[in-house]
Amino acid sequence: MSLPEDRDALVIEHLWLVTSIARKICSLLDCNEFLEDLKQEGTVALIRAVDRYDPNEGAKVATYAYSWVRGSMYNFINNNARQGLKISRSIRIQTRKVVFIHDELMKSLGRIPKVEEIAEASSLTTEDVETSLNLLAMSLVDFEEVCNFEDVCDSHQRVVQSPELSRSPEEKVLLKKDIYEALDQLNPDRKNAVILRYIKGLSNKEAAEAMGKTEGSLKVLVHRGLKDLNRILGHPMSTTGENSCSDSDNPNHGGDADGGSQ
Amino acid sequence: MAEVNDIEKRLYQLMLLHLSEAELGAYNDNAVIEVDRLRMESHLDRCLICSRKLQMMRDVMKAKNESAAEHDIALAKAFLGRRRAAAAVVGSIVLAFNLWAKQKRICPGLKTRFSSARVEDGQVEDGSIRWRYVEKESGERIIRFGSHRMELAGVAMIVTAGKVTRTTVLKSVTEDQVGAEVSFSAQEIEIISAGDVLSIDILTKA
Numbered sequence: 001m002s003l004p005e006d007r008d009a010l011v012i013e014h015l016w017l018v019t020s021i022a023r024k025i026c027s028l029l030d031c032n033e034f035l036e037d038l039k040q041e042g043t044v045a046l047i048r049a050v051d052r053y054d055p056n057e058g059a060k061v062a063t064y065a066y067s068w069v070r071g072s073m074y075n076f077i078n079n080n081a082r083q084g085l086k087i088s089r090s091i092r093i094q095t096r097k098v099v100f101i102h103d104e105l106m107k108s109l110g111r112i113p114k115v116e117e118i119a120e121a122s123s124l125t126t127e128d129v130e131t132s133l134n135l136l137a138m139s140l141v142d143f144e145e146v147c148n149f150e151d152v153c154d155s156h157q158r159v160v161q162s163p164e165l166s167r168s169p170e171e172k173v174l175l176k177k178d179i180y181e182a183l184d185q186l187n188p189d190r191k192n193a194v195i196l197r198y199i200k201g202l203s204n205k206e207a208a209e210a211m212g213k214t215e216g217s218l219k220v221l222v223h224r225g226l227k228d229l230n231r232i233l234g235h236p237m238s239t240t241g242e243n244s245c246s247d248s249d250n251p252n253h254g255g256d257a258d259g260g261s262q
Numbered sequence: 263m264a265e266v267n268d269i270e271k272r273l274y275q276l277m278l279l280h281l282s283e284a285e286l287g288a289y290n291d292n293a294v295i296e297v298d299r300l301r302m303e304s305h306l307d308r309c310l311i312c313s314r315k316l317q318m319m320r321d322v323m324k325a326k327n328e329s330a331a332e333h334d335i336a337l338a339k340a341f342l343g344r345r346r347a348a349a350a351v352v353g354s355i356v357l358a359f360n361l362w363a364k365q366k367r368i369c370p371g372l373k374t375r376f377s378s379a380r381v382e383d384g385q386v387e388d389g390s391i392r393w394r395y396v397e398k399e400s401g402e403r404i405i406r407f408g409s410h411r412m413e414l415a416g417v418a419m420i421v422t423a424g425k426v427t428r429t430t431v432l433k434s435v436t437e438d439q440v441g442a443e444v445s446f447s448a449q450e451i452e453i454i455s456a457g458d459v460l461s462i463d464i465l466t467k468a
Binding site for chain 2: 016017018019024046047062063064066067099110111112114115118134138199200226229
């Protein structure tokens with residue numbers, strides 16, 4: 001698909017995306033008077049996105065163009081703050097607080113935090129939290145912006161950046177790439193065990209059931225898988241060696257070296 | 263065990279990483295590898311922010327069967343028409359300019375014994391795009407472009423003189439004119455060979 005006429009047809013076919021995003025933004029910011037301006041910006045962005053779209057990369061046109069269109073409207077909003085289209089500084093500070101509190105709750109609760117829980121922990125109303133969440137959902141206040149926003153949320157409390165927020169996009173990609181490549185080098189059972197426990201987040205019991213193994217065998221697999229990962233990612237192995245059964249919590253049920261089935 | 267704890271920490275951090283728009287899009291299209299899908303689902307089970315982002319994306323995508331309004335289609339066609347007109351014109355600018363520069367021996371690095379001003383004008387055949395080359399007595403070289411063809415707004419050009427290059431973009435200077443200017447300083451002229459002819463090329467449309 002490289003003929004100009006094909007690409008023009010794709011643009012016309014995906015105009016719904018521009019209208020849909022523009023309407024969402026107008027609804028969030030209560031700025032219907034800017035709907036046509038946003039659609040104009042979004043249309044130009046859609047044309048640029050379709051210009052650069054490569055079907056061989058696997059993404060659908062709408063998915064690929066989504067960021068372009070939304071981003072162009074985001075830029076329009078920022079460039080027209082003085083014309084009454086504005087996300088105030090106080091809202092941005094509030095959003096930063098919501099993100100920080102949310103991330104802390106996410107870590108401590110191990111499940112999705114509720115809006116009420118975020119509101120209580122951050123001393124905001126649920127309406128304020130919802131406002132911030134909606135702005136984040138449409139990336140009208142960006143994570144990167146929130147990370148770089150140097151402000152004190154309360155007069156007596158400095159909001160500390162959480163490590164997850166402070167990673168650059170490049171660092172995030174590298175972290176993922178390193179671990180995935182290392183996982184691919186593990187034997188299948190150890191790889192599955194580590195993935196179920198740490199990537200899917202199952203408990204030992206749940207992971208063992210999923211693999212059809214005992215909990216003890218599962219723990220052995222996980223332990224050895226982690227040691228393998230450690231070695232592959234560049235940390236030195238312990239002196240006990242890879243196939244040692246000297247760990248005290250290392251039941252040997254016979255069968256394969258990594259423990260038997262249930 | 264410290265090494266294992268370190269790996270556990272890294273895996274945990276991986277699960278906590280917020281999902282980018284591109285990742286959410288790929289996940290929504292079911293276009294991710296298995297381990298990545300598991301990671302994203304695990305994260306979405308814990309993260310209200312990313313869940314809301316995904317839901318927002320899905321809400322937007324629900325409109326895909328809606329037909330665009332007539333005036334939206336007309337607007338898009340107008341933009342596309344302008345682009346097509348611009349694409350046809352840009353190729354002719356490069357050819358005309360580079361031929362002109364060769365014929366006129368526009369060599370910014372060429373220094374006469376007695377420095378003097380020089381002005382050379384050029385244009386495409388139909389006169390719709392014009393340019394002026396100026397050699398100042400101070401040694402500075404300036405190239406200015408101008409056109410009434412507003413569809414050229416946003417066209418980025420790269421101007422080359424030997425080892426020195428400049429990038430410029432045609433911008434609206436008045437309601438009915440686009441223009442651009444590049445200059446080479448007297449210091450830069452020193453590193454341009456006397457025989458290097460000025461040339462331009464068009465970058466992708468800005």
